[in-house]
Amino acid sequence: MAQQMTSMSPAAHTNGEGPTFVPPTDIFETKDAIIMHLDVPGADPESLDVTLEKRDLSISARSTGSAPEGYAAIHAEFRDGNYERAFTLSDQIDSERIDAVFKDGVLRLTLPKITPSPAKKITVKSA
Amino acid sequence: MMREYAAEGRWPDLFHQIRRAQDEMNRLFASPRFALRPEFPQINVWAGADKAILKAEVPGVSPDQLDITVHQDIVTLRGKRDPEKVDGEAIAHRQERMHGPFARTIVLPFRVDADKVSARFDRGVLALELPRPAADRPRQIKVARG
Numbered sequence: 381m382a383q384q385m386t387s388m389s390p391a392a393h394t395n396g397e398g399p400t401f402v403p404p405t406d407i408f409e410t411k412d413a414i415i416m417h418l419d420v421p422g423a424d425p426e427s428l429d430v431t432l433e434k435r436d437l438s439i440s441a442r443s444t445g446s447a448p449e450g451y452a453a454i455h456a457e458f459r460d461g462n463y464e465r466a467f468t469l470s471d472q473i474d475s476e477r478i479d480a481v482f483k484d485g486v487l488r489l490t491l492p493k494i495t496p497s498p499a500k501k502i503t504v505k506s507a
Numbered sequence: 508m509m510r511e512y513a514a515e516g517r518w519p520d521l522f523h524q525i526r527r528a529q530d531e532m533n534r535l536f537a538s539p540r541f542a543l544r545p546e547f548p549q550i551n552v553w554a555g556a557d558k559a560i561l562k563a564e565v566p567g568v569s570p571d572q573l574d575i576t577v578h579q580d581i582v583t584l585r586g587k588r589d590p591e592k593v594d595g596e597a598i599a600h601r602q603e604r605m606h607g608p609f610a611r612t613i614v615l616p617f618r619v620d621a622d623k624v625s626a627r628f629d630r631g632v633l634a635l636e637l638p639r640p641a642a643d644r645p646r647q648i649k650v651a652r653g
Contacts, residue, residue, distance in 0.1 A: 404603035421631035450555035485566030485631010
């Protein structure tokens, strides 16, 4: 399985029952942004949490309710549990403009890079 | 799957079967020879007297890309997961998600009525309801004193 990049403490509300899974992630970088796609099938949209603290990005979610009541499990490959992943970002990211979309079990994050301000010319006063 | 009967009772112990299946999976993943990823999609199956329920984790796959076939007691799930579109030129730093075609076949513990199968797709999880034909359902047998 892929490695965890940092040892971030997870958000408090995902410490529920069930195992913790590491969602597989694709990371792309364009000129203006970093784009991430995380597989979080069955995640409850209310439980999705994406937090950026300085350069540490942490994502967590809970998936519940996959087992129907009153039926015996015959074959089990996935379970309800928590999704957690943390990353340390290399570029400066504009945290005000982070865009997160959850669709069809995939969390798409767009992290725009801070546009560097143009070089400032400083006038020198001669005293 | 091999049927296992608990030594003392008369009932097949399904919990035992599940535990054994999970142990086998854990052993498979823990083995140093294991170089493959888990299969895509991951599938769970539940069964009851009236129907079987199959759930498959297919995040990022649109329902029209799924090809579901049901024949007697065999369910085949085929499809294709396209990579997510990224605007403009992009460098890939990490690609852990599987892309491309996938196919999995699951054998159910009983035959189901293919005409009555219903499918739902929610938050990346496909849920199939596979009802048993009425004639196949278990019946209560009345015992007469005589």
